[in-house]
Amino acid sequence: MKEIQLEYVLPGNIEKRSFEIIREELRERGIWLPADQDPVTRRVIHTTADFDYAETMTYSPDALDTAYRVLRSGGDIVTDTNMTRSGINKKFLRTxxxxxxxxxxxxxxxxxxxxxxxxxxxxxxxxASKLTKPLIVAVGNAPTALVSLHEIMENTGWRPELIIGVPVGFVNVVPAKELILRSGVPCIINRGRKGGSNVAAAICNALLYQIRDGKVPERK
Amino acid sequence: MKEIQLEYVLPGNIEKRSFEIIREELRERGIWLPADQDPVTRRVIHTTADFDYAETMTYSPDALDTAYRVLRSGGDIVTDTNMTRSGINKKFLRTxxxxxxxxxxxxxxxxxxxxxxxxxxxxxxxxASKLTKPLIVAVGNAPTALVSLHEIMENTGWRPELIIGVPVGFVNVVPAKELILRSGVPCIINRGRKGGSNVAAAICNALLYQIRDGKVPERK
Structure with a gap:
């Protein structure tokens, strides 16, 4: 029987090593992610071990600038599941x-x-549409949440600053994402069936960590 | 531009329809899941929209019988993340x-x-090893949790009744799962890099729902 080999990596370095492995494997697949999208998409791959996301994660041109502006100005996040809420780094968001x-x-x-x-x-x-603070809506589970959001936007003119639309599933998930992609609202969408509460949390955390780690230059 | 078509499915029927789609697509792929594993693996696919799990989900021969016995007898679940805890149907577990x-x-x-x-x-x-109730340990994130669990089992002889080992990632995830598979403890493992907090919760819920829905015959 083959012996089981554990790699010794200091606990504090496991995430760093994982991100390096992902970078190497993306290169081997001939995939270069745009520099601004790279930390977000790579964190999604880190969360799922699924390289499909490298090809399906879709960012509207203004999505990342908007995300950083909203988070820096003290904006809130609305999630569609407690799992996503649970996974977001609320401590840093509070700061x-x-x-x-x-x-x-x-x-x-x-x-x-x-x-x-x-x-x-x-x-x-x-x-969510009644909240008065700048808002990011992060949907990782219910396509209905995206469909309802779209209806509310159409009917009232209200819009969140950014929509993270990564519900997972087999019924109406694909068209719900397309509705948001065509809405004109800044958005980060994972096209196709895949996504999840963990993916929604990973995207929020990737954005937060870019700010925490000083990787996003302050706007003058 | 192609029109976006939403399928009208009553909210209460979306999950049922999703499970049917998964069944159909498994058939198209020539995959037949063993009857006892089918509801668990299908719920994992429902949670991830990732059919790879049909090929990597691995059950020790005694895993499902053990799971139902432990849950029915009021056993507890230990998770390695708040996200998994958050995703488990605690209301039904409490009953x-x-x-x-x-x-x-x-x-x-x-x-x-x-x-x-x-x-x-x-x-x-x-x-966890100090708890006195029958125990299911569900690991969806940290391979270190499985490695530590294995060490504790080796050193003290203590064992949980069942291990759900589905951490995700790139460093030591694969060997940590193999350690558990060889330990002789009843286990549900997703071989390879994939898994996650959501997958761990989905497995726990699939087991709980089989009991809730009267799908598991009571042992005499």
Missing amino acids: LGGEVHCFMAEPDVAAEAKERGVTRATVSMER | LGGEVHCFMAEPDVAAEAKERGVTRATVSMER
Whole structure:
């Protein structure tokens, strides 16, 4: 039986080593990510060990500048699952003045959705649209959240500053993402079926860590 | 420009429709999952939209029987991330008498790890080994947690009832999973680099839902 070999890497260096491996393997695949997208897409690959994301992650031209501006100015993040909220580095976000909301799991949201015969995602997105701070909406689970968001934007003219649209699944996930891509709102989308709560959190954290690590020059 | 088509599926039927699509596409790929593993592996594919899992999910022969016995008897689940804890259906688990622990995020675990120069995963697994209830350890993130678990089992003879080992990543993830596969402890492992906190939660929920939905015959 083949012996099992563990590589000795200092705990603090595992993430660094992982990101190097991802960089090397992207190179072997002949994939060069645009410099500004690279830290975000690579963190998604780090979170999933899935190189497909290198080909499907899609950024509107203004998405990253918008993300950094919103986060630096103390903007909030709205998620569609507690898992994404749980995965976001809320401690660092708080130092910037921001916080994470997840309306989906609040009991009165479930009650209102039931009463009106709509999904909890719809009610959640309506609540998000009532917030007055600059907002990033990060959807990692429910395509319905993106569809509702799109409807609210069409009907009211309200828009979040940025949409992170990476729900996962088999029913309406692909068209829901296309709706957002065509909306004109700055967005980071993973085209296709893949995504997830972990992917949404990874994207938020990649943006936060770029700021934390001084990789994003301050705007004059 | 091609029109965007949304499929109309009643909110309550989206999951059912998704599972049907997965079944159809597995068939098209010529993959038949063993009947007992099918609901678990299909839920993982539902969570990731990644059919690779159909080929890499690995169950020890006693894994599923053990899982159902432990959960039914009020056993607890220990996770290595708050994201997995957050994703598990704790409400249904409670009706069986179980709860979810995640020691990793407790402040004194971080302090102890720092003082002893070990990882938080190591300290967390030590704490898990002190629990007296039947236990499922579900690791979706840190390969170190599996390595530490293996060491504790070797050194003390203590063992959890079941190990769900689906960490994701590029450093020591593959060998850490092989260590567990060879340990003789009932286990559900995703071989290779892929996995994640969401995958660990999906596996726990698949097991819980089989019980909830009366799909697992009671043992006489």
